[in-house]
Amino acid sequence: MTGLDIEKDQIIEMACLITDSDLNILAEGPNLIINQPDELLDGMSEWCKEHHGKSGLTKAVKESTISLQQAEYEFLSFVRQQTPPGLCPLAGNSVHADKKFLDKYMPQFMRHVHYRIIDVSTIKELCRRWYPEEFEFAPKKVASHRALDDIRESIKELHSTEIASSRGKQTKRKEN
DSSP states (O other): OOOSOTTTOOOOEEEEEEEOTTOOEEEEEEEEEOOOOHHHHHTSOHHHHHHHHHHTHHHHHHHOOOOHHHHHHHHHHHHHHHSOTTTOOEEETTHHHHHHHHHHHOHHHHHHSOSOEEEHHHHHHHHHHHOHHHHTTSOOOOOOOOHHHHHHHHHHHHHHHHHHHHHHHHHHHHHO
């Protein structure tokens, strides 16, 4: 996204992975760069300019010919092939921010997915507090801030929190 303000910012990149409940990747969806006007890119925050510039995303947005409507169509087509209506939750780190943009700019896509979200950031923070010893071994974020990389990183983080919480529960049971 070009920022976090849904009134002025826009979606610039989207990717999608479908997993099963054990976090095994079942399907890899589109990984799209969405064209946006130069004025919007010029108005990004310094953080966005720096990170999206360094990753090559800003240049890719300028070169892209994919519209927001086309991206929604491609994503909706993909998730319809892979998931039944209303059952697939949106998941990722701080995914509530993504959900706000998708609700506004891709309502048809959002009508297909489940209304609940799986926020990996929240789960990670809970594990950090409840099982700090086990959480020390969690993978460190690479933080490329590219859509597909972020999704893969979120899956790894969620998997590590599952392991940390499992070990933490076993330790707490032994203590009781």
